[in-house]
Amino acid sequence: MEHDFAILSCSRNSGATHVWHPYESTARRVFQTGQGCWALAPAQHSGWSTRAFLACIAPHNLAAFSYLKSSGNAVQQCAMPEVMQSMCVTMDGRFLYAGGESGRVYAWELTTGMLLRCWTAHLSAVRSLTLSDDEHVLFSGGEDGMVTAWLTVALCAISQADKRDNGSTVAPFRKFDGHGKVITGISCGFGGPCARILTCSEDRTARIWHLGSGWLLATVLFSADATCCCLGTSERDGFVGLSDGRIASFVMSLTSTSAAADSSAFFVGHNKRVNALDIAPDGRHLISASDDGSVRIWDIFSRITMITYVRHGSP
DSSP: OOOSOOEEEEOTTTOEEEEEOTTOSSOSEEEEOSSOOSEEEEEOOTTTTSSOEEEEEETTEEEEEETTOTTOOEEEEEEOSSOEEEEEEOTTSOEEEEEETTSEEEEEETTTTEEEEEEEOOSSOEEEEEEOTTSSEEEEEETTSEEEEEEHHHHHOOOHHHHHTTTOOOOOSEEEEOOOSOEEEEEEOSSGGGOEEEEEETTTEEEEEETTTOOEEEEEEOSSOEEEEEEOTTSSEEEEEETTSOEEEEESOOOSSEEEOOTTOEEOOOSSOEEEEEEOTTSSEEEEEETTSOEEEEETTTTEEEEEEOSSOOO
16 A cells, blocks of 8 residues: 555544554544534645645534644634534635535635635535535535535625625525435546536435436445445445445446445445545545544455554544
8 A cells, every 4th residue: 555645534522633644553643623523624725834734623613723733733713603514625725615504505715714605505404515526516415315516606706696695595506306315425526517426315325416417327225324425536436335334335337227236345344334435545445434433444456454543432
């Protein structure tokens, strides 16, 4: 395994975010939010005299930490208007999007702390937020079972009409309606308007969509609730974490509109709900985090655990 990347992981109970390196048993840096970490996102920005920072959302607080600050103290903090359950940040570190329990989505200019827009995106809590690879589209998933796509150029450009209604009216670019329960994960591929979208839900399905047309391309069925998802680097494979601790993998070029996941294509190692999935930069390893308090790095081809990190000790 290559050693040219670091992993960020956080615990909701301890309020600690660890920056650690594969094959190292201790964290290189630990950031304390003080009251649990619900979501985090890395970004890069040169305005704070640092190459990178991470944003952490605790129940009522947003904090931005510098990667390179030896003190580990927050460089910027602000209070949240409500409890946030999801977040994503643009790679240049300029804009942050967060989804609240009320169904609203908030857009901040992170470097100034200015709230640009707040709008009602879902009928209930927003559980998942992610950006497309070119950051032109923001995807939100809610407890109402709906996945909605928003054009970011419309979110961050405030017109006179927006000022009159406080920016609360935003027209969606696309809606993906098909899941029957809470949306737990969204992953967008490459290709702009031709990109494929992978979504998963507590209705025990993962669905593959076409962004430009909004068409449903395929549905994959599981024997447990789907809790998170991600696409492989080449988008050949999709990965879905399940509530029973397994991680399912399947080929994205499914021709059937409804197919059951192959019983042999599972990563087995976690013994509780899988909360997060991501692909390592080398494209050959899958990273997972679970309620069992561990973070695992898997070899994608053999589905064998290469590294287990247990320093958090809690979900």
